[in-house]
Amino acid sequence: MTDPSTVWEYAPAPESTKVEIKPEYGLFIGGEFRAAHSRKWFETINPATEEPLARVAEADAEDINLAVSSARKALKTWRKTPPLERAKYLYRIARRIQERARELAVLETLDNGKPIRETRDEDVPLAAAHFFHHAGWCDKLKWAHPAPDGGEPQGIGVCGQVIPWNFPLLMAAWKIAPALACGNTVVLKPAETTPLTALRLAEIIQEIDLPAGVVNIVTGAGETGRRIVEHPGIDKIAFTGSTEVGRMIATAAAGTRKRLTLELGGKSPNIIFADAAIDQAVEGIVGAIWCNQGQVCCAGSRLLVEESVMDEVIAKLRLRMRSLRIGNPLDKNTDVGAINSATQLARIRRFIKIGSDEGACHNDEPGQALPPKGYWCRPCFFTGVQPAHTIAREEIFGPVLAVMSFRTPDEAVARANNTAYGLSAGVWTSRGSKAFEIARQIKAGVIWCNTFNQFDPSAPFGGYRESGFGREGGRSGLAAYLA
Amino acid sequence: MSQHTPITKTWKLFIGGAYPRSESGRVMPVRDSRHDSGAALAYAAQASRKDLRDAVEAARAAQDRWASSSGYLRGQILYRLAEIMDGRRGDLIDAVRVTGGVTKSAARSEVEMAIDRTVSFAGWSDKLECVIGGRNPVAGPFHCFSQIEGVGVVAVVAPESPSLLGFLSLSLPALASGSAVVGLASGSNPVPALIVAECAPSSDIPPGVLNILTGSAEELVGPIAAHRDIDAVVADIKGASAKTLQLGVAENLKRVRIIGADADYLATDPWTGPRAFAAVTEVKTVWHTVGV
Structure with missing residues (x-):
């Protein structure tokens, strides 16, 4: 695989439409x-x-x-x-x-x-x-x-x-x-x-x-x-x-x-089974937690990975995280924009600190340059997370993913439902029968199977619990x- | 001819398929409403906060399996309940009348309507999703559908009257859609609901799916509102108690439906249409990719 840091930079591609804003x-x-x-x-x-x-x-x-x-x-x-x-x-x-x-x-x-x-x-x-x-x-x-x-x-x-x-x-x-x-x-x-x-x-x-x-x-x-x-x-x-x-x-x-x-709010699980198409699943993880800088009520902020594919998923996720382009939101090539406010940025940073303080391992890409002004947070994920950790329980509303593992479908469901929230969930598996059975067992209002963060006016959206x-x-x- | 002295029965609670007395040991008299000081016609257990907790625990333990069973099976079980209640029609009519103030013909029509309502909801259990669920025509390569699920554990606070029809009208939507019920029977006449408790095991309603408490609504609404493992409350209750229940939303976002003062249980459509399920069901939207 190509190391994204060694490839050529993109040329800036700012959106050129001018918008009149009154004073x-x-x-x-x-x-x-x-x-x-x-x-x-x-x-x-x-x-x-x-x-x-x-x-x-x-x-x-x-x-x-x-x-x-x-x-x-x-x-x-x-x-x-x-x-x-x-x-x-x-x-x-x-x-x-x-x-x-x-x-x-x-x-x-x-x-x-x-x-x-x-x-x-x-x-x-x-x-x-x-x-x-x-x-x-x-x-x-x-x-x-x-x-x-x-x-x-x-x-x-x-x-x-x-x-x-x-x-x-x-x-x-x-x-x-x-x-x-x-x-x-x-x-x-x-x-x-x-x-x-x-x-x-x-x-x-x-x-x-x-x-x-x-x-x-x-x-x-x-x-x-x-x-x-x-x-x-x-x-x-x-x-x-x-x-x-x-x-x-x-x-x-x-x-x-x-x-x-x-x-x-939510603390939605995103479940990756070993029989999933892993490359697509990794794209799904990226969209689930880093879309809109993770400031999404239904963000897939708890990643549950079947133990046998954990290393593969983490390696691919790390590579994908490094290739994300963070910066000017008006640039058409930008993947990750600014955090909405100083208050929200402070909240996210507090949770990142708590994550590390409680013993989980913080992973981000320090090589990603951040603009000098504005509110910025690099996309990141935590490994070594326990279900009792604060970052596994509380809604952060930022680009911070808590990664945990499971061994059996029953354990995946138990961990997924181990929350007071119930807004959304992701299920990644190439077996349709498994996807629908897991979807049935999860207590959440929206379940995305082999996709995430899809919305449509004809599809009811809202939470359990x-x-x-x-x-x-x-x-x-x-x-x-x-x- | 031997002399037969009537037995003044003490009715017990119905929790997890068993008939315990209140852990508090309290009983309350069921009296003729026209004579406040008259002799007790029967006694009923007066449930405590601990009895409520036990009932919620039994309901929680039973709910998942009840929800996982097919609508067809739940329908057969509820139909069986109607069959057995019909067999005890005479008892139910007497029970509705026992506290007085209800004519024989009014009692008969209430009981018949309650049995009919049970039959109606037996039919809903495998049809609700045909009417209010279904495929969502999203603009993308996805198979997207919304299924209807029981909310979980539902607390029902039944009206004082009609004692039987009110209790069933509020409990049946939850039972039919896969929730487990903890029902508080009419305080002034809990006997008809307790006959339903006797019918439940013979109808194969699994232990814990329907639990029936008797006692004081005023005493129990606080604990119901505060209980964090109750997912929804449907209550025919007024004033300060209604507000207490609504404040329970802030505990665990439980769904609360307060029945309005103008509720007419003898009307059919408002109680048997899809709106009856509003507070006791959840819509789950499932998306799956489509493609080769």
């Missing part, structure tokens, strides 16, 4: 952008350079009141809009996302730090697909989820939606598309470190003439999110983020009539937005 963005309420009542602003920066991109309004209690009442007002006519007419608005959004795809991809990469290859090929096309798919559901709800009285299924009302920074535009699409398809109106808050693509989506929503107030997008940090969740005018809460915050939201919603869906409840996507996902 400041207000809150999108009732179809208009407006300054926050608080008159407060916060900065969003490019995590690859630490340079500010724009300043964004910070919504306070008054602003949330206004957003909720605007959504409530819009609900009256939106829920009575004939389903096929609702559909047409969603189709328009899908089309405009497709038409402005490159611009959205570049903007996402600037604000989030993830490689342009991912935003261009995954985030943005999937966001468009999500709107397109759900547009088609609008007039078919009564076949998918018949109401007990036989009438047209009704939405829940005003939805408060709080989304994370790892897939900013895609998560906005996952939240808004089904809500609107089912006749709800929304108040959505993007994460404070990645508000720009959601605000660009607000511009698209303006462009396509969606009735004012059907979608309201408010920016701010945790406090703003809390105000949305606790607002008495909210009928349904949809949250994607950490299990810790999910618990707080569940506590706040107890004793109210608010409906709740939570898509939370402490990874939350409710599904997003497909027929099942609609249930979260129907009365």
Whole structure:
């Protein structure tokens, strides 16, 4: 095998699309952008350079009141809009996302730090697909989820939606598309470190003439999110983020009539059997843990390898890790971009230190040069990990893989299920019967056999156990937005 | 003619296929609801927090195998339960009426409806996935499907009335879809549910799959909410107790469904449609590569 360090360097291949970013963005309420009542602003920066991109309004209690009442007002006519007419608005959004795809991809990469290859090929096309798919559901709800009285299924009302920074535009699409398809109106808050693509989506929503107030997008940090969740005018809460915050939201919603869906953390197993196609499996491991710098709730962060192929898998994984290109996220050849924020980088570093302190062996490629500014973490894996180690139990949300071994299928399943989470799992084997039996035994909401991190609007996604409840996507996902 | 003095029966709990008394030794009287101070018609065990823990342990031990058995087999077992309950129809009607306030004809229709509901769910066990699961038409070279699985261990808090129909309406979706149930029977009239407990072993419901506790909901909702090995709760309960259960979500993200005050157990569609499974099932999406 060729040592990647001895081959020629790639020439830089930066994405050339220029994106206009305004110096400041207000809150999108009732179809208009407006300054926050608080008159407060916060900065969003490019995590690859630490340079500010724009300043964004910070919504306070008054602003949330206004957003909720605007959504409530819009609900009256939106829920009575004939389903096929609702559909047409969603189709328009899908089309405009497709038409402005490159611009959205570049903007996402600037604000989030993830490689342009991912935003261009995954985030943005999937966001468009999500709107397109759900547009088609609008007039078919009564076949998918018949109401007990036989009438047209009704939405829940005003939805408060709080989304994370790892897939900013895609998560906005996952939240808004089904809500609107089912006749709800929304108040959505993007994460404070990645508000720009959601605000660009607000511009698209303006462009396509969606009735004012059907979608309201408010920016701010945790406090703003809390105000949305606790607002008495909210009928349904949809949250994607950490299990810790999910618990707080569940506590706040107890004793109210608010409906709740939570898509939370994970510590997902990726199981490699000896009879797997090992080269493909190694590619699968790379995609499972280093895609989006591992900042993925369903990341395959626990690698379980059958003992007889452990050495081979580790050797190939090490070679593959060394060949990853880390750096400018706007370069089309970049595999690993920047960590989203200084806070997240500190968290990842803390876990790496704990991993070593507890006795596991840290493996990375020190030869990989890191840019001088920005938040960077080399992809790495730990060997010698025990199931009780912190890095084998807690969600790190970074490019850090914990490798463990197993001897029998039963042991693989027992280790895979040895977690409070249950979001996803990978199973690699060339025997179909084995793959489906292992998939049956694993307690997780999404199981990828001989693949990993695949998403589609028609395929329900969501967790078992402490990874939350409710599904997003497909027929099942609609249930979260129907009365 | 010899004299026959009625036997005042003491009903026991149903845990792991056995009929233990409460470990606390407590019993509570079942009285005629129209005369608070009347003589006890029967006694029932008053379950403690420890009894709850034992029941959850039995449920957990039994659940995996119950979920792994075919829907066809679960369906036959639930149908057998309906057969045996039908054989004890007279007992069930008397039991529903024992605490008073229910006319004979109302009791008869409740029991018949409860048996019918059991028959209905026997049919669901191998059909739920036909209706709410299936292949997902993803845009890529993958075979992708969503299967429906029981959530695991489900705690049921039954309504005070209808004592039999309420208990079964909340328990059957979990049983049919492969979960194990720890059910708390109506506090004022636990007897009909305890007759179901007597029918269960003869129907071949495996030990631990259905566990029935009797006692005070007010006392047990706290421990149910706090128990980290209960995966879901379905409860017909109001006010502060409902909030206590909802706060249990924060413990281990258990799924909680509170039955609304306007619930009408005598209606059929809301209880026997696919929505009945919402809080007690999980959707598992499985992807597999396709190609040569």
